[in-house]
Amino acid sequence: MPEQSAPRELAEIAPKLVDLTDDVLFGDVWERPGLRPRDRSLVTVSVLAALYRTEQLDHHLGVALDNGLSVEELSEAITHLAFYAGWPNAMTAITRLKKIADGRAAA
Secondary structure (H helix, E strand, O other): OOOOOOOHHHHHOOHHHHHHHHHHHHOOHHHOOOOOHHHHHHHHHHHHHHOOOHHHHHHHHHHHHHOOOOHHHHHHHHHHHHHHHOHHHHHHHHHHHHHHHHHHHHO
């Protein structure tokens, strides 16, 4: 799984939140053996898209691709959640996925 951590600049104003993010969320929860990182990424992206948490979505779309999900699989998940979480949420998520996929293809 790709290395994940809270943005370092946040430690200036919220050091404990950064510590918890790094130690508990990414150091423990993401490392638990019950789900593979690929599956955790699919769950995370789906929830972020469904709840319109766009600030975190781009990062986790990239992590999902790094964890082995394909653009096609993420697209299918986003299409599926459109019917449960709302069309605008899905359109925003798919637009962000396209931007990230296009950026990776150009690199």
